[in-house]
Every structure is written in structure tokens, then in C-alpha cells.
Amino acid sequence: MLLHMISNDYIKRNLSLGWPLALNALLMQSMLMIDTLLVSPLGEVSLAAMGIATTIVSFILGIQMALANGTQLVMSRAVGSGSKVKLANAYWSGMLINLAVAILFWLLLIWLEQDLILWLTDNNTLYVEIGAYLDVAKYLVLFTAITQVITAMFNALGSSKIPFKSYLIELPINAFASYFLIHGVHEWQGLGVVGAAIGSVIAMTLRMLFLSVCLRYQQDLNLSFSSKLPAFISNIKLHFVEIFPVAANVTMxxxxxxxxxxxxxxxxxxxxxxxxxxxxxxxxxxxxxxxxxxxxxxxxxxxxxxxxxxxxxxxxxxxxxxxxxxxxxxxxxxxxxxxxxxxxxxxxxxxxxxxxxxxxxxxxxxxxxxxxxxxxxxxxxxxxxxxxxxxxxxxxxxxxxxxxxxxxxxxxxxxxxxxxxxxxxxxxxxxxxxxxxxxxxxxxxxxxxxxxxx
Incomplete structure (x- = not known):
């Protein structure tokens, strides 16, 4: 009887945690589908440019998500231990690693953008539109690094509904902003494919601010940095050793x-x-x-x-x-x-x-x-x-x-x-x-x- 009650509690706790995670993933996928739908009236060239550019960005975001998922496990253990110091160390280690990787990809997009596009297509029209989209969309890489780690923190705390709410804010803002920026309003013709990138950056920025404010006012959570530098550097190394195979697995x-x-x-x-x-x-x-x-x-x-x-x-x-x-x-x-x-x-x-x-x-x-x-x-x-x-x-x-x-x-x-x-x-x-x-x-x-x- 006791085992049955424990099993029921375990299932209820996991379902309560899991359904917002599932909807988060579906909403994240739907953002790309909405942008593609909004760009489709511009014609096949714009649609193809959007497809190629978002493939590059999505690949990078997938790696960032994998790193955050690895950090999520480390933070979950810290939550279970009840140690605020361990939780703070896990959070800042994960944040620094994800930001370092984001900055690396951001710099690579700046330095290798032209070569990468030329490798993917020899169509001059596509080349211009892909380049224009990536010039804006590369900032998503930086903002996502922050939002993914904060999301992992809420998931580790069992508060997966807060990231779900952030997607409910981001999605309509992205749709409306992208629509007007792509197609324009009244006499203004709009920005085309670039408008989709700007709309996504606006929506992501607002989501990042929402999650940051929620984290700041989360009850019984103290993320103030208190570890000595040598101990923290050692912690970062151990953290990276654990989460790197997760990112490598997703990339593979x-x-x-x-x-x-x-x-x-x-x-x-x-x-x-x-x-x-x-x-x-x-x-x-x-x-x-x-x-x-x-x-x-x-x-x-x-x-x-x-x-x-x-x-x-x-x-x-x-x-x-x-x-x-x-x-x-x-x-x-x-x-x-x-x-x-x-x-x-x-x-x-x-x-x-x-x-x-x-x-x-x-x-x-x-x-x-x-x-x-x-x-x-x-x-x-x-x-x-x-x-x-x-x-x-x-x-x-x-x-x-x-x-x-x-x-x-x-x-x-x-x-x-x-x-x-x-x-x-x-x-x-x-x-x-x-x-x-x-x-x-x-x-x-x-x-x-x-x-x-x-």
C-alpha cells in the first residue's frame, strides 16, 4: 500500500513537471513554423533563404540547449542536497560555460559567415538574404545562452510552469512583431526576411527579461556568488566534464x-x-x-x-x-x-x-x-x-x-x-x-x- 502511494506521488510529480516541458518544446518548434509561414508570401527565394539561415541558427541553439540540459541535472542534484552554495555554483558554472560557447559561435558567425553561406549556396540572391538574416539572428545565440540556463534552473527547482509562461509571452510578440516587420504597414514596405530575425530577437529579449525578473524574486533562492576563485574554477572544470558529453551527444x-x-x-x-x-x-x-x-x-x-x-x-x-x-x-x-x-x-x-x-x-x-x-x-x-x-x-x-x-x-x-x-x-x-x-x-x-x- 505504501509503495503504491509512493508510486502515485512519483508519477504525479513527474507529470506535473513534464507537461510544461513538452509544451515548451512544442511552442519553441512552432516559433520557427510561424516565421516560415509569415515569410512564405515573399516567394521561394525568401523562403529558401529563411530555411538555410534558420538551419544554421537552430543547430547552434540545439547545442546550447544540450549544455543547459546537462547543467539542469547538476542543479537538480544541488536542489536535492539542499545546499544553496552548491546550487549557486552549478548555476554560475552552467551560465559561464553556456555564455562562453555562445560567444564562440557568435564570433564564428561573424568571421566565417560569408564562407559558410558560399558553401551552402551559390545563388547570389540567396546569399544576400541569408547574410542579412544572420547579421541580426546571431544575437539570438547570446540571449538564448542566458534563457536556457535560467530555464534549466526553474526546471531543476520543479517550477517548469514559469518557462512555459515565458513562451506564452514570447510567441505572440514574435508573431505580431515579425508580421509587421516582414510585410510593413500602410506605405512602409517592411524589411522582408530580416524582419523575421528582428521580430525573433525582440521576442527573445523580452522573454529573457521576464525569466530574469522571475528568478530574481524566486522565493528561498540565493544565487549570490560566495565561493573562492580556485574552488570555483575547479567546479567549472568538473561541471564541463559532466555536461560536455551531453552536448556532444546532441550534436552527433x-x-x-x-x-x-x-x-x-x-x-x-x-x-x-x-x-x-x-x-x-x-x-x-x-x-x-x-x-x-x-x-x-x-x-x-x-x-x-x-x-x-x-x-x-x-x-x-x-x-x-x-x-x-x-x-x-x-x-x-x-x-x-x-x-x-x-x-x-x-x-x-x-x-x-x-x-x-x-x-x-x-x-x-x-x-x-x-x-x-x-x-x-x-x-x-x-x-x-x-x-x-x-x-x-x-x-x-x-x-x-x-x-x-x-x-x-x-x-x-x-x-x-x-x-x-x-x-x-x-x-x-x-x-x-x-x-x-x-x-x-x-x-x-x-x-x-x-x-x-x-
């Missing part, structure tokens, strides 16, 4: 996803169009599973910080079972998508619909296997196994699945079914190592291991 997976897209572009135009249509749904449809995994990692990190390990194995088992339940629900939603996708995208070529039908069993199954791996990966990071998670992902994706996908498409001229099947196959390859490592780590995890992490 992002580059791998891009290579998948390049390989799929070698299929027929209808097959590639089918995969292009599906990808945003696949990314968005797994957000609730990912957010549950994030919430589980935060809760487990807090337990490690407080050295309350009695229910650790039970909590991990509950996290995995709930992830499976959410994955099954996600599979059901993807089955529903397969039924109505022709109504959502009317007017496509009949061969594109045939391609979508051919891979329907695969994209319906994909969330189940991916959800299982996602929760294991986040739990292992919470247990300090960030490097091991990187190795499993690297082996499954880069040493097995991407070469296999290239072989199937480029050498055997495989159909879309077998080409797309590599994605669920990659997740299946990683599932057993993830499970084995999680069980082994939990068996060996004790107070001494917790002390090392803290």
Missing part, C-alpha cells in the same frame, strides 16, 4: 539526422516528399515522451542529491513503464495520423500517398522503440553515465545505421520502406545496450557513487 545525433535527410534525398522525389512531410510530425509527436524522460532525470537527480536512494530502483522502473505507456499512446496517435494524412495534405502526387502508406507501419512503431531508449538515456545521464550514453548512440547511429542506410540507398537502390526502416532498426540496436547498462548501473549505485556525483 543532429548531424546524423541531417545525413539521413541527405541520403533520403537520393530516393525518388515522391519518396523524399513523403519523408519530408512526416519528419515534423515525428519530432513533435515524441515530445511528451521526451519530456517525461527529462522530468524523470530531474526527479532522480534530486533524489541522488538528497542521498535518498531507497526508492531509486522503483522510481526508475516506474519511469520506464510510464514511458512505455506514453509510447503506446503515441503509436496510436501516429496510426490516427496515417488514416487522415491524405486529408491534412491534399493535392499530393498519388505516388507520394503510396510512399506514405508503405512506411506507415514503420513510423507508427518508431515512437515505441525511441521512447524506450529516450527514457533510458536520460536516466543514465542522471546516474552520471553521460559518456556511456554517447558511446551507445555513436555506435548505433554512426557505426551501424548510417553506413547501412547509405549501402541500401546508394548501392542496392532500396525502396523507401527499407531505407526508412533503418531508423527504427537503429533504435532497436541501441535498446539492449541501454537496458543492460541501466540495470548494471542501478545494481552498483550506492551512497559512495552518489557522493562522487554530488
Amino acid at each position: 545525433l543532429s548531424i546524423g539526422a541531417t545525413i539521413y535527410q541527405l541520403l533520403y534525398s537520393q530516393l525518388s522525389i515522391n519518396a523524399y516528399a513523403a519523408i519530408t512531410v512526416l519528419m515534423p510530425w515525428i519530432r513533435g509527436g515524441t515530445q511528451f515522451i521526451t519530456s517525461w524522460a527529462h522530468a524523470s532525470a530531474i526527479t532522480i537527480s534530486q533524489a541522488i542529491g538528497s542521498k535518498k536512494l531507497d526508492n531509486l530502483i522503483d522510481d526508475v522502473n516506474i519511469s520506464i513503464k510510464m514511458a512505455v505507456v506514453l509510447s503506446v499512446i503515441s503509436c496510436g496517435l501516429f496510426w490516427g495520423l496515417s488514416v487522415v494524412i491524405a486529408d491534412i495534405y491534399p493535392g499530393l502526387n498519388p505516388e507520394t500517398y503510396l510512399a506514405l502508406a508503405a512506411i506507415a507501419p514503420l513510423y507508427i512503431l518508431l515512437p515505441f522503440i525511441r521512447g524506450y531508449n529516450t527514457v533510458h538515456g536520460h536516466i543514465l545521464r542522471a546516474l552520471g553515465k553521460t559518456t556511456a550514453v554517447f558511446k551507445i548512440n555513436f555506435t548505433g547511429q554512426w557505426l551501424i545505421s548510417i553506413p547501412l542506410c547509405g549501402l541500401l540507398i546508394l548501392y542496392f537502390d532500396a525502396s523507401i520502406f527499407w531505407a526508412f526502416a533503418v531508423m527504427p532498426f537503429e533504435e532497436a540496436v541501441k535498446a539492449l545496450p541501454f537496458r543492460y547498462l541501466a540495470r548494471k548501473t542501478l545494481t552498483e549505485f550506492d551512497q559512495q557513487q552518489a557522493e562522487k556525483l554530488i
Whole structure:
């Protein structure tokens, strides 16, 4: 009876923490979709320029988010320990690391912007528009470094609703500001693609101010810097060693996803169009599973910080079972998508619909296997196994699945079914190592291991 009550409390706490995380991710993705929608009336050239420029910026922002997620685990342990000094050290270490990386990327965008654009396109019109967008959008990199770490702090404190509110402020401001700056008003013609970048910077700045004010007035939170410099430098080094594999993991997976897209572009135009249509749904449809995994990692990190390990194995088992339940629900939603996708995208070529039908069993199954791996990966990071998670992902994706996908498409001229099947196959390859490592780590995890992490 007591165990049942503890399980219910754990699930309620994680769901309360997880649903704002999921909506945060969906709202963040919708910002790019809104900007793309607003730019689309300007024509294909502006739309293509927007697509290329935002791909560059999104890649950098993804790395910053990964660093913040690593910091989030360290701060969660500090919250669990109840030590205000440890929490302040984790916050400032994470902030300095993220800002240093942001400044590095900002400088690279200044120095290498022209070479990068020339590498991506030889169209002079595109070159001008991409350059104009990046001249403004590069400031997003600096502001995001701050907002991501503050967001990680609120998540670690269990106050994930505050970042959610910040997105509710940012999204409409971004939409309205971008619309008027892109298209103008009355006799003013607007700024075109550059207007979308300025609108995003305005909205991000206001979000950063909102989060900073909320952090300033957060009850029972003291982030004043009190550590001696040598101790703080040592803390930064340890912090970086832990969070770097998280960022490397996300970067590796992002580059791998891009290579998948390049390989799929070698299929027929209808097959590639089918995969292009599906990808945003696949990314968005797994957000609730990912957010549950994030919430589980935060809760487990807090337990490690407080050295309350009695229910650790039970909590991990509950996290995995709930992830499976959410994955099954996600599979059901993807089955529903397969039924109505022709109504959502009317007017496509009949061969594109045939391609979508051919891979329907695969994209319906994909969330189940991916959800299982996602929760294991986040739990292992919470247990300090960030490097091991990187190795499993690297082996499954880069040493097995991407070469296999290239072989199937480029050498055997495989159909879309077998080409797309590599994605669920990659997740299946990683599932057993993830499970084995999680069980082994939990068996060996004790107070001494917790002390090392803290």
C-alpha cells in the first residue's frame, strides 16, 4: 500500500513537471513554423533563404540547449542536497560555460559567415538574404545562452510552469512583431526576411527579461556568488566534464539526422516528399515522451542529491513503464495520423500517398522503440553515465545505421520502406545496450557513487 502511494506521488510529480516541458518544446518548434509561414508570401527565394539561415541558427541553439540540459541535472542534484552554495555554483558554472560557447559561435558567425553561406549556396540572391538574416539572428545565440540556463534552473527547482509562461509571452510578440516587420504597414514596405530575425530577437529579449525578473524574486533562492576563485574554477572544470558529453551527444545525433535527410534525398522525389512531410510530425509527436524522460532525470537527480536512494530502483522502473505507456499512446496517435494524412495534405502526387502508406507501419512503431531508449538515456545521464550514453548512440547511429542506410540507398537502390526502416532498426540496436547498462548501473549505485556525483 505504501509503495503504491509512493508510486502515485512519483508519477504525479513527474507529470506535473513534464507537461510544461513538452509544451515548451512544442511552442519553441512552432516559433520557427510561424516565421516560415509569415515569410512564405515573399516567394521561394525568401523562403529558401529563411530555411538555410534558420538551419544554421537552430543547430547552434540545439547545442546550447544540450549544455543547459546537462547543467539542469547538476542543479537538480544541488536542489536535492539542499545546499544553496552548491546550487549557486552549478548555476554560475552552467551560465559561464553556456555564455562562453555562445560567444564562440557568435564570433564564428561573424568571421566565417560569408564562407559558410558560399558553401551552402551559390545563388547570389540567396546569399544576400541569408547574410542579412544572420547579421541580426546571431544575437539570438547570446540571449538564448542566458534563457536556457535560467530555464534549466526553474526546471531543476520543479517550477517548469514559469518557462512555459515565458513562451506564452514570447510567441505572440514574435508573431505580431515579425508580421509587421516582414510585410510593413500602410506605405512602409517592411524589411522582408530580416524582419523575421528582428521580430525573433525582440521576442527573445523580452522573454529573457521576464525569466530574469522571475528568478530574481524566486522565493528561498540565493544565487549570490560566495565561493573562492580556485574552488570555483575547479567546479567549472568538473561541471564541463559532466555536461560536455551531453552536448556532444546532441550534436552527433543532429548531424546524423541531417545525413539521413541527405541520403533520403537520393530516393525518388515522391519518396523524399513523403519523408519530408512526416519528419515534423515525428519530432513533435515524441515530445511528451521526451519530456517525461527529462522530468524523470530531474526527479532522480534530486533524489541522488538528497542521498535518498531507497526508492531509486522503483522510481526508475516506474519511469520506464510510464514511458512505455506514453509510447503506446503515441503509436496510436501516429496510426490516427496515417488514416487522415491524405486529408491534412491534399493535392499530393498519388505516388507520394503510396510512399506514405508503405512506411506507415514503420513510423507508427518508431515512437515505441525511441521512447524506450529516450527514457533510458536520460536516466543514465542522471546516474552520471553521460559518456556511456554517447558511446551507445555513436555506435548505433554512426557505426551501424548510417553506413547501412547509405549501402541500401546508394548501392542496392532500396525502396523507401527499407531505407526508412533503418531508423527504427537503429533504435532497436541501441535498446539492449541501454537496458543492460541501466540495470548494471542501478545494481552498483550506492551512497559512495552518489557522493562522487554530488
